[in-house]
Amino acid sequence: MSDNCLFCKIINGDIPADIVEQTATTLAFCDINPQAKTHVLIIPKVHIESTRDLNDENIHCLSEMAEMANKIAKSEGISESGYRWVINTGDDGGQTVHHLHLHLLGGRQLQWPPG
Numbered sequence: 262m263s264d265n266c267l268f269c270k271i272i273n274g275d276i277p278a279d280i281v282e283q284t285a286t287t288l289a290f291c292d293i294n295p296q297a298k299t300h301v302l303i304i305p306k307v308h309i310e311s312t313r314d315l316n317d318e319n320i321h322c323l324s325e326m327a328e329m330a331n332k333i334a335k336s337e338g339i340s341e342s343g344y345r346w347v348i349n350t351g352d353d354g355g356q357t358v359h360h361l362h363l364h365l366l367g368g369r370q371l372q373w374p375p376g
């Protein structure tokens with residue numbers, strides 16, 4: 262838990278969010294500014310700033326996030342049509358919230374390369 266972290270506040274219920282799914286370790290909620298029909302953020306319930314801070318002790322959170330993302334892709338009906346996972350890191354990566362999160366985007370044809 263980090264006092265100034267927006268996503269830690271969502272985990273604690275201090276800031277409301279449209280929760281999609283959760284387990285003891287992982288939380289998924291709708292992005293406040295959706296970029297596709299499905300735009301869900303999947304986060305670890307412990308504060309990890311970014312992919313830079315993954316290590317042997319916490320790397321398991323990524324597989325837990327991946328498992329939840331696949332489950333939500335199925336429940337959202339985008340598993341077969343396709344979807345994109347995005348994790349932004351640091352300034353050049355476009356990270357604006359410094360709590361590790363995976364974007365699950367789908368429900369429309371996504372373009373490549375990203376801007």
Ligand code: 5GP
Nearest residue numbers: 267278290291292293294349355356357358
């Ligand atoms: P990033 O740019 O760090 O990869 O993604 C941060 C995401 O968090 C953005 O897509 C942004 O719309 C979303 N976001 C920012 N503030 C809030 C909030 O208060 N609630 C929710 N649900 N999403 C937020």
Ligand code: ZN
Nearest residue numbers: 266269308360
């Ligand atoms: Zn946090």
